[in-house]
Amino acid sequence: MTSQQTIMHGIQIPPVLNVDLHVLPDFTGRVVLYIENGRVTCDRRLFEDEHICALDTFIEMAREMELRIEEVTGGTDSNSNT
Template sequence: MANQQTMLYQGVHIPRPVLNVDLHVLPDFTGRVVLYIENGKVKCDRRLLEEEHICALDTFIEMAREMELRIQEVAGGTDSDTNS
């Protein structure tokens, strides 16, 4: 019989996969954490601050358009000197 420890996969109940994760937060931490997982292993984790939000690039562009923001591409990199 199925329970919380199994899941139905292609008509068969199998054990749920478990990912043990060591988070780098204090024991009394309450909040959001982003995990980067590669091949089933956690490569890094990062706490999100209250004012931080995550979305896909297309969602960000859609939100910017709804707010009538204009996004303009800037030539050069962060180290380009426009005064030379």
């Protein structure tokens, strides 16, 4: 993929990424796109009760709510041979 940029009035404008979304024409809401090498490889509609944040933001929010986060080892899904 070649890099194409438009220069208008001395300002470089990056190329526009055209995206086909898999939603109904009357859809109103939020969509998450996964872009790899300038191409959309996946899109997903977010429901009203879903929110996205970075892990450090999640941890900060949990600390502000005084939630304790602990790493749990073992359990029924763990491999006892390791």
